[in-house]
Amino acid sequence: MTDREREVxxxxxxxxxxxxxxxxxxxxxxxxxxxxxxxxxMKKGYVLGKGYVLKESPYILVIGGANIDIEGYPTGKFQMKDSNPGVVKRSFGGVGRNIAENLAMLDLDTKLISLVGDDSSGRDLLDYCKRRGIDVSNVEVVEGKSTSTYLSILGAEMDMEVAISHMDIMDGMDERLIMKKQNLIRGAKLCVLDTNLPKGVIEFLLNNFDVPFVVDTVSLEKSRKIEGLYHRIDVLKPNLIEAEYISGVKIEGEEDVVAAGERIHELGIKNIFISLGKDGVYYKNQAESGFIRPPKTEVVGSTGAGDAFLSGVVLGRVLERSIEEQAMYGVANSICSLESKSNIPEDLSRKKIEEKLEEVKRCNFTKSI
Known part of the structure; x- marks a missing residue:
């Protein structure tokens, strides 16, 4: 399907x-x-006849942020209130957009709903997403607004010294826009949300659409947006801090992780994946629970690992694997990210994640509860 045919x-x-x-x-x-x-x-089989009856094709819909990431770090000692010789990098980010790119690279039909400004950054971002296989025909270009930008300055030890987040364009993600896309949302096999969305939009989506929702909590503060909506969530991926907050269980060891997972499940969330960082993941649903440990990995970069993990879980769900194997797919894809200088490896593919999946299985570190 050509780009113009996709628009039609x-x-x-x-x-x-x-x-x-x-x-x-x-x-x-x-x-x-x-x-x-x-x-x-019609010849290609996408439109089946008069009245424009469309051939159904399962797709994953991602609703979330898309932004430009600008990162600077010094080549020598960092000096505040001075010009520091160093390196400045520009990349395409946003939790929702990152997940969409992962999914598209894993050969899943992926559509993105987001907002960009009518500026060069927005055009560059959309062009890049198209090249990576993401359907961005439902990304709205907002006149008079700047594309979301995240600017961070790192110190000599590569720790963040200061950052500025310019993302007010996301305030335009409202119920009106969601209703405009309602048929697209209802037709999705899975709908992935990131909590950078306004709280009211998250509530509206979860309360008004009967599709399986996969939610990335993003941060402790933003995870508060889903309070009272847990029963509408099919998949949730919190880290330890977020899991502690949601469950009310103080986590100091593995037994506490299990208790937190049990409590989160009781709140109504069907499938829980608690990220344990370098120690892997704990998974829990009605039928199964356990830990998946990752193989030894040489970490090159860690910023994209969380988005990669959730994308791997989505792939496992689309392939109708057990929750244990979904967790393994998540760990496998996060390893691909950890071993890459880029948030999303240039050579990411279904074949590559399947190879990493075999490494995870060979570790034999699964511990059932």
């Missing part, structure tokens, strides 16, 4: 009764061209 397809999916004239107006192309694109979609 998405308009039809949102409104199966849309006319060719309406499509031509929305896409600013000739009506005759619309007819050619629809004919091609």
């Amino acid at each position: 397809y998405d308009l039809i999916s949102q409104n199966p009764m849309i006319s060719q004239e309406e499509i031509s107006e929305k896409l600013k192309i000739a009506r005759s061209s619309v007819g050619v694109h629809i004919s091609n979609l």
Whole structure:
């Protein structure tokens, strides 16, 4: 499917009764061209006939942040209130966007709902996402707004000295926008949310759409946004601090991790994956629970490991694996990230994660509860 065919397809999916004239107006192309694109979609099997009956294709929908990450660090001693010789790096980030890229690289049909500004950063971000296989036709470009940007300055020891987060564009993610995308949301096989979304939007999504929701807590503060909504969440991935807060259980050892997982499950969350950092993950649902330990890994970078883990879990769920193997997929994908200089490895693939999965299995560190 070409980019233009994708745009036509998405308009039809949102409104199966849309006319060719309406499509031509929305896409600013000739009506005759619309007819050619629809004919091609029919030949390829995406559109099945008159009335624009669409072939159902399972897809993962990610709703969350997309931003530009700018990171600077000195090549010598760091001096405050002075110009420091060093290195500045620019990359594409955002929890939701990172997860979407992981999923697309793992050969899953992935669509992203987010907001970017009408600036060069927004255009660069969208172009990059398209190259990585993410369907960004539902990312809204907001006039007069700047694309979300996160600027961090690291010290000589590569610890953050100061950061500035410019992400007010996400305030525009509201119920109106969600309702505009309601057919897309209802048609998703899974819907991944990150808690950078406004609290009201998270509540609206969880209370009004009957699709399996996978939620990344992002941080302790942002995890508070899902209080009272636990029963609507299919998958949750907290770290130890977030799990302690949600469960009310003080975590000082493995027995406490088990107790916290049990309590979180009692709150209504169906599948829990508590990240233990370098010690792996604890998983829990109605039928199974246990620990997965990672093989020894040479860590090159750690910033993308959490997003990679959740993406691996989603892959395991799509493949209808047990929760234990879903956790293994998560650990396998996080290892791919840890061993890479980039948040998301350039060579990430389904084959690569399957190879890492075998390493995780060979460790034989699974301990059932």
